[in-house]
Amino acid sequence: MQDMDLKTSVKGQVLAINDLPTLPGVLDEVTKLVENPETSTEEIASVIVKDQVLSAKVLKMVNSPVYGFPGRISSIQHGLVLLGFNVIRGIIISTSVFDMMVQAMKGLWEHSLGCATASGIIARHAGFDDPEEYAVAGLLHDLGKVVTAVQLPELHQKILDTVEKKNLSYYRAEKDILGFGHDRINAWLGRHWNLPGNIRAAMSRHHSPHMADLYKSTCCVVHLGDFMVRLFEFGTSGDDQTSYLRPEAMKELGFKMSDMERCMDELADQLLDVSDVTF
Numbered sequence: 635m636q637d638m639d640l641k642t643s644v645k646g647q648v649l650a651i652n653d654l655p656t657l658p659g660v661l662d663e664v665t666k667l668v669e670n671p672e673t674s675t676e677e678i679a680s681v682i683v684k685d686q687v688l689s690a691k692v693l694k695m696v697n698s699p700v701y702g703f704p705g706r707i708s709s710i711q712h713g714l715v716l717l718g719f720n721v722i723r724g725i726i727i728s729t730s731v732f733d734m735m736v737q738a739m740k741g742l743w744e745h746s747l748g749c750a751t752a753s754g755i756i757a758r759h760a761g762f763d764d765p766e767e768y769a770v771a772g773l774l775h776d777l778g779k780v781v782t783a784v785q786l787p788e789l790h791q792k793i794l795d796t797v798e799k800k801n802l803s804y805y806r807a808e809k810d811i812l813g814f815g816h817d818r819i820n821a822w823l824g825r826h827w828n829l830p831g832n833i834r835a836a837m838s839r840h841h842s843p844h845m846a847d848l849y850k851s852t853c854c855v856v857h858l859g860d861f862m863v864r865l866f867e868f869g870t871s872g873d874d875q876t877s878y879l880r881p882e883a884m885k886e887l888g889f890k891m892s893d894m895e896r897c898m899d900e901l902a903d904q905l906l907d908v909s910d911v912t913f
Contacts, residue, residue, distance in 0.1 A: 644846070660757045664681050665723070678714055679709065679711035693709075700750045700769055702902060720770065721769075731777065734780055747909075751769065751859075770833060774836075775820070775856050779872060817839065818838070820838045821864070831848060842880075860877060862897065
């Protein structure tokens, strides 16, 4: 009963998003436009461009090595045409919480960028269309950790202390202290922010891709991406453990170890460039 009370209380605090940076009003406006099939990318781009700081951040991200078009996208409209609205929306969300991410958990932004890069590489090697959408899912996979750090600083500190004292992963320590992990918080956030189904699924199932009912391939890609970037120790996601690699994820993607090695080589080449993506 006590666990349920904690869970309800934590959910309430997490979803009291007043303390989080609100997602830019531009996003609501753009989302409504996208619902109309007759809206042009030009109309959508013109709304985003009104927010100069945001559009500069979006352009910097779309031109980073994460999405596979480094330095080649000259405008927001061009980005929308090449990457699609879901990717641009994911970038707007991640850049909106970026400052908070940097302050809340040192190294989490780098880890998130690394996971995004790895997820895009894996999706390309697996032969999936729109690997950029998989990259966005990787970029947003740890947002729940930021929320805990900002909304529940005392519990967050307890989680970090537990990681240290018991030599646990951050995820295991969350379960010890909260009774659930950031994947659950991601699911709440995904619904609250009305994110696309594939991104929501990966955010809530990247630790357990074998249990995903929908968008299993996206969950498996982000699971492998998270595993790979942890091996490189690029940034930090709250602990220095190597995560468990689910064999089901490899099987779902039709991957052998040789495929993983090829992806690792490619990731090693790209991480140096990715580390320059700050604002």
